[in-house]
Amino acid sequence: MQKQQLNVAMIGHGFIGRVHSNAIHQVGHFFETPYELNLKLICGRNRSTLEPMASQWNWQEVATDWTQVVARPDIQIVDIAVPNALHAPIAISAAQAGKIVLCEKPLARSVQEAEQMAEVTRRVPNLVWFNYRRVPAVAFAKRLIDEGKLGKIFHYRALYLNQSGNDPSKASGWRYKRAEAGSGVTGDLLSHVVDMATYLNGEVAELCATTHTFAPGRDVDDAAIVMVRFKNGSVGSFEASRYGVGCSNRNVFEINGSQGMLRFDLEDMNRLEFFDATQPPNLRGTQKLLVTGPDQPYADNFWKPGHTIGYEHSFIATLGDFFTALSRQEAFRPNFDDGLAVQRVLESVHKSAETGAWMKCN
Numbered sequence: 001m002q003k004q005q006l007n008v009a010m011i012g013h014g015f016i017g018r019v020h021s022n023a024i025h026q027v028g029h030f031f032e033t034p035y036e037l038n039l040k041l042i043c044g045r046n047r048s049t050l051e052p053m054a055s056q057w058n059w060q061e062v063a064t065d066w067t068q069v070v071a072r073p074d075i076q077i078v079d080i081a082v083p084n085a086l087h088a089p090i091a092i093s094a095a096q097a098g099k100i101v102l103c104e105k106p107l108a109r110s111v112q113e114a115e116q117m118a119e120v121t122r123r124v125p126n127l128v129w130f131n132y133r134r135v136p137a138v139a140f141a142k143r144l145i146d147e148g149k150l151g152k153i154f155h156y157r158a159l160y161l162n163q164s165g166n167d168p169s170k171a172s173g174w175r176y177k178r179a180e181a182g183s184g185v186t187g188d189l190l191s192h193v194v195d196m197a198t199y200l201n202g203e204v205a206e207l208c209a210t211t212h213t214f215a216p217g218r219d220v221d222d223a224a225i226v227m228v229r230f231k232n233g234s235v236g237s238f239e240a241s242r243y244g245v246g247c248s249n250r251n252v253f254e255i256n257g258s259q260g261m262l263r264f265d266l267e268d269m270n271r272l273e274f275f276d277a278t279q280p281p282n283l284r285g286t287q288k289l290l291v292t293g294p295d296q297p298y299a300d301n302f303w304k305p306g307h308t309i310g311y312e313h314s315f316i317a318t319l320g321d322f323f324t325a326l327s328r329q330e331a332f333r334p335n336f337d338d339g340l341a342v343q344r345v346l347e348s349v350h351k352s353a354e355t356g357a358w359m360k361c362n
Helices: 015-030 048-056 068-071 085-096 112-119 136-146 185-201 312-327 335-354
Strands: 004-011 035-043 062-065 076-080 100-103 127-128 153-161 204-212 221-229 235-241 251-257 258-264 271-276 287-290
Touching: 004 015, 004 068, 015 035, 015 048, 015 312, 035 048, 035 068, 035 312, 048 062, 048 271, 062 068, 076 085, 085 100, 085 112, 100 251, 100 335, 112 335, 127 335, 136 185, 136 258, 136 271, 153 185, 153 221, 185 204, 185 221, 185 235, 185 251, 185 335, 204 335
Parallel strands: 004 035, 004 076, 035 062, 076 100, 100 127, 153 235
Antiparallel strands: 153 251, 204 221, 221 235, 251 258, 258 271, 271 287
16 A cells, blocks of 8 residues: 655754654554655754754754744644743644644643643644653553552552753753743653553542752752642652652652552663562562563564563654554544643642642642
8 A cells, every 4th residue: 555645844853853753764664554754854943953963864854943844735744842932832833734743741831831732732633752651561561450450559659760950061951941941850750750640540639749959040840759649549659850869760650559569660661560469478479571572562563572672662652653543543642631631730749849738630
């Protein structure tokens, strides 16, 4: 069958732009969809770094004005990989022009922006790049939970730690400025924690939080600690910090239920720990499962059993699932409504940190 050509324009050309470029190149090698993605145009403000990026990743054209890019009739997909302050204007303009819209997380700087974005994009296919849902071990954890392997969930605890805030060379970056990022570690790392928790354990009912800024004069949060109550009756805790010295990219969850336990660490992303409490006492023990084999998520898309995959494959799988859903006219998640739900939880975190009170999460 002849595949439908879709021209992609990516706005942004930093680290995450390289990650997205790789996924766009690779998705057709691992997933069978009726689409062929054409890397038509990459847009950024700094032409001196934009042009080498375009050459390295085989983008056909470069541009420096995103407003002209989203209006072009030959562009079908707009991928947003820029600082958070630009997510809303680009996404809204692209959706109004009828484009498919892909947007990095967090969706926006505020709930108000996220509401506007979610409303206008309901008329077009869209996704938010919460890529960790597509790590095979995480997707397998979701399957085990849905199959009832953990029974009634009691506890959900998660943390996301890196040490980037302790690096003075990064202090001038956009992620450390409220005007450009909207928030600090809450938008950057805690957004992933919240989305993962919602995906695996359901909606957060209420929370109580504290945030802290370690660097003098910095106007965004460096660390956040949150106590949560979920709508399913379980309780939990979230922690995120850019001062987790000794942690490169430690994204961890542990879930305790009446019949078992699951534990995951992104720094060992191909493995999932599982404890089966229904086994006889003399056989109980934590299994460290290598989630790269038969009857496990994405085993048919990537390598043979026992051959591990990397960070980049979670983005490839996100795109693969998105275009599979698009071809079947099925809903894809996480979409902009999911991004809005995360934004509402993050707003409750900030309000709770300011007041010291428990906050309901709508």
